[in-house]
Amino acid sequence: DAGVTQSPTHLIKTRGQQVTLRCSPKSGHDTVSWYQQALGQGPQFIFQYYEEEERQRGNFPDRFSGHQFPNYSSELNVNALLLGDSALYLCASSLGNTIYFGEGSWLTVV
Amino acid sequence: SQELEQSPQSLIVQEGKNLTINCTSSKTLYGLYWYKQKYGEGLIFLMMLQKGGEEKSHEKITAKLDEKKQQSSLHITASQPSHAGIYLCGADRRGTSYGKLTFGQGTILTVHP
Numbered sequence: 001d002a003g004v005t006q007s008p009t010h011l012i013k014t015r016g017q018q019v020t021l022r023c024s025p026k027s028g029h030d031t032v033s034w035y036q037q038a039l040g041q042g043p044q045f046i047f048q049y050y051e052e053e054e055r056q057r058g059n060f061p062d063r064f065s066g067h068q069f070p071n072y073s074s075e076l077n078v079n080a081l082l083l084g085d086s087a088l089y090l091c092a093s094s095l096g097n098t099i100y101f102g103e104g105s106w107l108t109v110v
Numbered sequence: 111s112q113e114l115e116q117s118p119q120s121l122i123v124q125e126g127k128n129l130t131i132n133c134t135s136s137k138t139l140y141g142l143y144w145y146k147q148k149y150g151e152g153l154i155f156l157m158m159l160q161k162g163g164e165e166k167s168h169e170k171i172t173a174k175l176d177e178k179k180q181q182s183s184l185h186i187t188a189s190q191p192s193h194a195g196i197y198l199c200g201a202d203r204r205g206t207s208y209g210k211l212t213f214g215q216g217t218i219l220t221v222h223p
Contacts, residue, residue, distance in 0.1 A: 004152075033209040042114075042198055042213030043153070056210050090152060094209035097141060097160070097202065101153035 004102035025093030032074040116214035133199035141202035
């Protein structure tokens with residue numbers, strides 16, 4: 001049984017560009033949440049998708065947007081990248097109170 | 111101040127020693143999750159506690175939840191180098207988190223052989 005899978009694992013972007021990160025949830029999980037983890041910090045909640053709708057959102061600007069597909073997979077989009085967006089982006093899938101995380105996507109903005 | 115405070119921030123122990131990591135919340139806890147993270151990698155689920163007084167164990171790791179104190183502790187017995195990593199506690203604020211957790215800043219554990 002595959003766990004939560006994320007792609008790409010690493011990427012480098014230039015300030016002002018746009019990036020799309022992808023997540024496939026664990027089999028049977030219908031909810032996907034995205035987190036940003038800066039170096040030396042705990043993960044910060046960005047938003048959560050359920051039934052293809054954004055259900056909850058953390059304190060992140062509108063430059064951060066997402067999407068969930070009918071097969072429950074999800075994308076995180078970040079527009080107008082800033083240097084401060086450099087971080088590990090984690091996807092978590094859940095079913096009820098069971099929450100599993102993927103390996104993350106390392107984003108470096110230069 | 112942080113909603114969820116972990117202590118200590120870092121810990122260095124000799125292999126075979128016992129250790130405890132604490133996680134204290136400034137708000138009501140409906141559930142508390144413990145994860146382990148290797149540097150730059152994803153979070154590995156360890157345990158989830160929901161009820162006050164609940165205690166769970168997996169191999170040499172035991173976690174307890176003190177609902178009244180809004181605190182949880184993670185105890186490792188006879189530590190091994192494989193236990194090294196960053197330990198994160200995450201709080202469910204709503205009662206049914208649906209996957210939204212508030213995390214502490216993490217505790218970095220080093221185990222010397």
